[in-house]
Amino acid sequence: MSSPVDLSEQIPVPSPERRSFLGFLLASIGGLVSAALAVPLVRFAAFPLRTQTEDASWSDVGKVEEFNGLAEPAARAIDVTRIEGWRSSVVQNGVYVVPQGNGQLKVLSSVCPHLGCGVRWIGKKDEFICPCHGGTFTSTGVRVSGPPLRAMDELESKVENGVLKVRFQYFRQLVATKEPQS
Amino acid sequence: MPDTKVRQVDGSKAVSACMEWLDDRTGIRSLMHEALHEPIPGGARWAYIFGSGLLYLFLSQVVTGVFLALYYVPSSDHAHVTVSYISKVVSSGLFLRSIHAYGATAIVILLFLHISQTLLYGSYKGKRELLWLSGCFLLALMLGMAFTGYLLPWDEKAYFASAVGTNILSEVPIIGGTLQKLLRGGPQMGTLTLSRFFVLHVFVLPGLLMAFITAHLFLFRKAGAAGPFTEDPVQPVLPTQRFYPRQVVMDMVASLLIVVALGLVAYFIPFHLGPEANTSDTTYIPRPDWYYLPIFQWLKVVSGKWSLFGGIVLPGVLAVLFAAIPFLDRGRERRPWRRPVVVAGFAIFVACYAGLGALSYHDDTRDPLVAAQLARQKKAEIDYMRQPFQPLSEPSPAAHVSAAAPAALDPLATKGAAIFAGGPCGGCHGDKGEGSEVAPKLVGVGQKYSAGSLAYLLHHRTQGMIQGGMPPVDLNQADTDALVAYLRSLK
Numbered sequence: 030m031s032s033p034v035d036l037s038e039q040i041p042v043p044s045p046e047r048r049s050f051l052g053f054l055l056a057s058i059g060g061l062v063s064a065a066l067a068v069p070l071v072r073f074a075a076f077p078l079r080t081q082t083e084d085a086s087w088s089d090v091g092k093v094e095e096f097n098g099l100a101e102p103a104a105r106a107i108d109v110t111r112i113e114g115w116r117s118s119v120v121q122n123g124v125y126v127v128p129q130g131n132g133q134l135k136v137l138s139s140v141c142p143h144l145g146c147g148v149r150w151i152g153k154k155d156e157f158i159c160p161c162h163g164g165t166f167t168s169t170g171v172r173v174s175g176p177p178l179r180a181m182d183e184l185e186s187k188v189e190n191g192v193l194k195v196r197f198q199y200f201r202q203l204v205a206t207k208e209p210q211s
Numbered sequence: 212m213p214d215t216k217v218r219q220v221d222g223s224k225a226v227s228a229c230m231e232w233l234d235d236r237t238g239i240r241s242l243m244h245e246a247l248h249e250p251i252p253g254g255a256r257w258a259y260i261f262g263s264g265l266l267y268l269f270l271s272q273v274v275t276g277v278f279l280a281l282y283y284v285p286s287s288d289h290a291h292v293t294v295s296y297i298s299k300v301v302s303s304g305l306f307l308r309s310i311h312a313y314g315a316t317a318i319v320i321l322l323f324l325h326i327s328q329t330l331l332y333g334s335y336k337g338k339r340e341l342l343w344l345s346g347c348f349l350l351a352l353m354l355g356m357a358f359t360g361y362l363l364p365w366d367e368k369a370y371f372a373s374a375v376g377t378n379i380l381s382e383v384p385i386i387g388g389t390l391q392k393l394l395r396g397g398p399q400m401g402t403l404t405l406s407r408f409f410v411l412h413v414f415v416l417p418g419l420l421m422a423f424i425t426a427h428l429f430l431f432r433k434a435g436a437a438g439p440f441t442e443d444p445v446q447p448v449l450p451t452q453r454f455y456p457r458q459v460v461m462d463m464v465a466s467l468l469i470v471v472a473l474g475l476v477a478y479f480i481p482f483h484l485g486p487e488a489n490t491s492d493t494t495y496i497p498r499p500d501w502y503y504l505p506i507f508q509w510l511k512v513v514s515g516k517w518s519l520f521g522g523i524v525l526p527g528v529l530a531v532l533f534a535a536i537p538f539l540d541r542g543r544e545r546r547p548w549r550r551p552v553v554v555a556g557f558a559i560f561v562a563c564y565a566g567l568g569a570l571s572y573h574d575d576t577r578d579p580l581v582a583a584q585l586a587r588q589k590k591a592e593i594d595y596m597r598q599p600f601q602p603l604s605e606p607s608p609a610a611h612v613s614a615a616a617p618a619a620l621d622p623l624a625t626k627g628a629a630i631f632a633g634g635p636c637g638g639c640h641g642d643k644g645e646g647s648e649v650a651p652k653l654v655g656v657g658q659k660y661s662a663g664s665l666a667y668l669l670h671h672r673t674q675g676m677i678q679g680g681m682p683p684v685d686l687n688q689a690d691t692d693a694l695v696a697y698l699r700s701l702k
Binding site: 051052055058059062066068069070072073074076079112114115116117118119 | 274275278281282289292293295296300301302303304306307456459460463467470600602603604605
């Protein structure tokens with residue numbers, strides 16, 4: 030739309046220099062306000078980074094007498110209560126109850142320390158074999174061959190009132206030492 | 212120091228070289244020029260800030276809405292717990308949700324101011340019919356956003372207000388029932404209703420809003436700013452001033468004020484989430500958001516044989532009249548005192564709308580029963596907000612199996628369990644008789660009362676039970692015995 034008269038004749042319009050300063054000032058104020066508004070948004074979106082992973086809970090594996098006289102590793106599914114955000118759910122995880130020869134039991138995670146596939150116990154070969162990349166472990170979980178950098182991960186376990194309990198945890202993959210995943 | 216001066220010059224040269232490079236490829240300078248150098252007849256004014264204020268608020272709603280969707284789940288069994296999680300657990304969650312909820316109110320207020328300014332200034336005149344019509348669509352879309360967004364938290368007020376709101380649709384002749392079923396995804400409110408409202412609120416309406424905002428802005432630029440009401444709508448004669456800098460500064464100040472006001476309200480009076488919607492609750496009195504209260508009151512006035520006229524015909528006629536204003540009021544006269552019909556018509560409408568709202572408020576405070584119930588509902592919201600967050604516990608598949616086959620129940624108690632689950636009992640006393648805020652637990656009631664006295668109590672409520680909201684039980688002898696057997700089995 031063309032204008033008949035330019036108002037600048039009546040209302041003084043700032044010189045180009047003052048205009049560019051004003052532009053700079055407005056852009057800065059706008060930038061500052063936007064940055065301040067972004068703070069709650071970033072806090073909101075990054076909330077999962079700041080929540081502590083709570084201590085793993087104890088799960089029942091089974092009665093100790095079930096495992097008396099166990100000659101080879103036995104697979105068990107355990108119920109683990111997990112809280113993810115707004116829901117608490119029970120997920121099943123696979124573990125192996127392993128006789129140590131001296132009458133003691135230990136519990137191994139079935140998660141391969143290489144890339145996290147489920148390791149299988151192959152009784153015929155007397156070995157744990159990971160189906161994904163062929164890592165192999167002895168019947169007590171010691172690494173024999175293949176890409177894994179460490180032995181199978183032993184889980185914290187205890188016997189309470191004749192029940193074998195385990196604290197299920199995930200550990201960092203692809204490293205030679207067993208470090209809990211944070 | 213000469214050294215820094217040289218560097219400064221180099222720096223600004225580099226910036227302008229960058230601009231040059233960008234401009235050659237995008238034409239950004241002429242775009243900026245086009246956007247900022249728009250001539251405003253009569254110069255910048257505070258009266259013109261409402262449109263850009265609305266644009267700012269819309270952007271704020273889009274951004275906060277996208278972030279809220281990070282944690283929200285649109286399903287009737289998860290919506291409430293996820294909004295509760297946002298409000299009680301996630302950092303800045305309550306603040307962002309409050310900004311979003313109050314933002315809807317702010318939009319309604321600014322829409323009113325924007326429309327009032329346009330009507331008073333006669334800015335719809337002079338080949339601006341399509342500009343006005345696109346604005347009418349934007350108004351309808353924004354009101355639709357407010358209506359659909361209200362249900363999403365799935366708390367008591369959301370559920371019952373939307374149930375009433377969707378009932379209005381059934382007044383439409385012939386196709387009303389079908390329309391209502393289509394919007395609800397079934398004859399009753401449920402999880403499909405929530406999905407539909409979510410899709411409208413998050414995909415359909417925002418998409419349409421963006422399209423119509425673009426059209427509105429384009430048509431506005433095409434027609435040009437209308438200027439003050441002394442200006443001629445077709446051939447402006449007043450001296451002009453460019454949009455930048457004065458109007459830009461005024462618009463920015465307005466947006467800043469909106470940000471500060473919204474932020475303060477959201478921080479100091481956070482928006483409450485009430486207890487989860489309990490569909491069997493017969494005592495809840497629904498009330499819509501304040502800007503819909505007059506419509507709610509109007510529907511109370513025109514109930515009965517006038518409901519078709521009052522609920523559908525009159526609002527429809529008013530809406531068409533409103534949309535047709537630039538077609539009906541065609542003169543070049545823009546001064547409000549020379550256009551008494553439009554200005555007085557609008558003023559009368561606003562006065563009636565406000566009056567109905569005041570009447571609704573008055574009705575609610577005058578009736579002691581309603582006032583007490585509304586106070587109870589408000590208190591329930593405050594109490595709910597004070598409770599710590601309870602994660603939703605989802606049973607494992609194994610637990611499901613055992614729950615489906617209750618081992619110890621005899622056949623009579625099993626039948627009673629079905630009556631309990633099928634009736635409204637669990638709504639207040641809990642699905643397994645574990646009790647809730649509104650009703651006592653029934654677990655252990657079998658140790659306190661004999662079967663005979665339980666059966667008597669079911670049919671002869673004590674004063675305390677009636678005051679607590681226990682409805683009368685209408686069961687025959689066999690069903691009563693079964694229910695009593697189930698109640699006595701609760702341990």
